[in-house]
Amino acid sequence: MKEETRIYYKCSTCGSAFSDLITAKSCCVCIECGKPAPKRKLLAYCDDCLPRKVNEIEQARFEKAQKVDYKDYDVGMFCVGDEYFEDVEELGDQFECVIGEEGSPQYAWACVEKPFPVTVGSIHDMISECCGEYGYEDMYERVRFPEGFDKILNSFVKMNSHLKSFEADFTRVVIFDKGD
Numbered sequence: 238m239k240e241e242t243r244i245y246y247k248c249s250t251c252g253s254a255f256s257d258l259i260t261a262k263s264c265c266v267c268i269e270c271g272k273p274a275p276k277r278k279l280l281a282y283c284d285d286c287l288p289r290k291v292n293e294i295e296q297a298r299f300e301k302a303q304k305v306d307y308k309d310y311d312v313g314m315f316c317v318g319d320e321y322f323e324d325v326e327e328l329g330d331q332f333e334c335v336i337g338e339e340g341s342p343q344y345a346w347a348c349v350e351k352p353f354p355v356t357v358g359s360i361h362d363m364i365s366e367c368c369g370e371y372g373y374e375d376m377y378e379r380v381r382f383p384e385g386f387d388k389i390l391n392s393f394v395k396m397n398s399h400l401k402s403f404e405a406d407f408t409r410v411v412i413f414d415k416g417d
């Protein structure tokens with residue numbers, strides 16, 4: 238019997254295996270400067286380049302975004318980085334300042350309101366996804382939800398339908414008044 242040999246290349250830093258040498262060599266290397274860098278999901282950036290890159294993306298977004306005066310902004314929810322704030326007080330607390338004062342953040346990303354994202358159907362989907370995640374795909378098929386289960390889900394959804402969810406809207410940026 239002929240034996241098949243598979244050649245693969247390992248990243249010398251993290252040991253991940255790749256079928257080609259170039260990908261292996263660029264695995265834990267900053268794509269900006271070539272210095273060693275931790276692998277992050279898709280692209281690796283070193284600790285020097287990452288903040289610069291994040292900043293570049295932020296700058297580009299900011300330039301393109303529609304500028305909205307704080308007094309004209311009616312959603313009331315803000316996003317900075319990947320955090321959300323319910324109002325300017327909360328935002329100020331985070332940065333240990335009062336928004337509008339010298340040295341406080343001059344802008345925050347606007348948000349859009351989304352309806353309560355949960356429906357009876359989406360709860361069913363969540364349950365089946367969980368089953369799949371733990372390798373119980375067939376379990377979902379076999380499970381019979383107790384009688385009245387959907388009724389309970391239904392009232393749960395109704396009970397929470399007043400809840401809102403928010404998502405950052407990077408096409409609009411809220412500009413705070415400097416107070417001068």
Ligand SMILES: [Zn+2]
Pocket residue numbers: 248249250251252253264265276
């Ligand atoms: Zn690696």
Ligand SMILES: [Zn+2]
Pocket residue numbers: 267268269270271272282283284285286287
């Ligand atoms: Zn770098």
